[in-house]
Amino acid sequence: MHSDWRCDNCGDVPPFHVAEHISTDIVDSMLSRQAATAERTPFWCPWPLPAGWMVTGAGWAGDDRTGVRATALACSGPDPLGGGPADVVLIAEQPGVGLGTRFAGIPGLDPGHLVADALADGHGHPGPHAKIRAGGHPTPLWCVKSPEDRSAYVSEAKGMWLYAIAWPASAGYFLAEHVELHDLSEGVPPELVYGAPSPYLQGKA
Template identity: 45%
Template sequence: MRPCAEALEAVRSRARVPVWVPWPPPTGWLVSGFAEVGDERSGAIAVAVALSGPSPIGGPADLVLVAEEPGVGLGASYAGLKGPDPGHGFGVTAPNAKVEIDGHPVSMWALGTEKTAAYAGEALANWIWAVLWPESAGVLMVEQLALRDLREAPLDLPYGAACPRLT
């Protein structure tokens, strides 16, 4: 879906999982699209929000945040993993990053992927994924982003050009 307030409202109205966005967004980052998985009966059981902006170490970067029910596989697909979930051995070591949700830290683990920096964790009984391109943009996760669920209250989001990663 092209990045605009109308697309956000459409996603919000169907979402059965959180619609995560970093708030405030990192400096220079813009919302660059939405994607969802579901049907009319079940609603959106997986939602992705894309953002694009400058990588902390230079050059352009993309971030896709995914919330999904276990077994859906949208986050794993963006990360380039086989299977729908983070995989064997997930979460058995110390976390590699944390995000903040409602003032509470949520642990995220780096996943062994090619061409991306991918992190996964669990929040509100759903998987939460952060997938970044290029792989070097993963340093953004050091900042411990604060995430907001856009289902709770719409924000005045900054929109940019559509992210090609969502297609």
């Protein structure tokens, strides 16, 4: 007998916990749990939020034994191209967790091989597909192959994987709007705006 959760495709994985709603108290609670973890996992949030966008969900992967091994934060707002609703889930995770690949709809626990494929597709010009700032540092993002209903971008920040998954696929242009990612474990902006729970983070989409 063991306490690990098991995925039929990936084997043992840490359980994923999602808050039923989002508020400052929920974020503070998650950050308190994170503070007890030996290796801090960033809790990335766009800040300042682009016009019309709000935070719509938060979750974490891990248990009382392993601590927080991955974090997820959902944001919702207007699609930069289509004009309809759009959702973006930002994930930071330690290697071997597989939360980001699950949301991106891609196989495996880590995206290294997919980043390599994205670089190979550059035909000798392996420039990033998007550029943001994470924790004050320039951070390149590579678009990796994912299902047609979304776009998935991958990078590294603070020594961990960073994913940005957007629905619909055109919402990936959100990342072209000079996005700055702030680690909420370094302080939660009091002006942060919250909205109704994202169905993508809740697994109801």
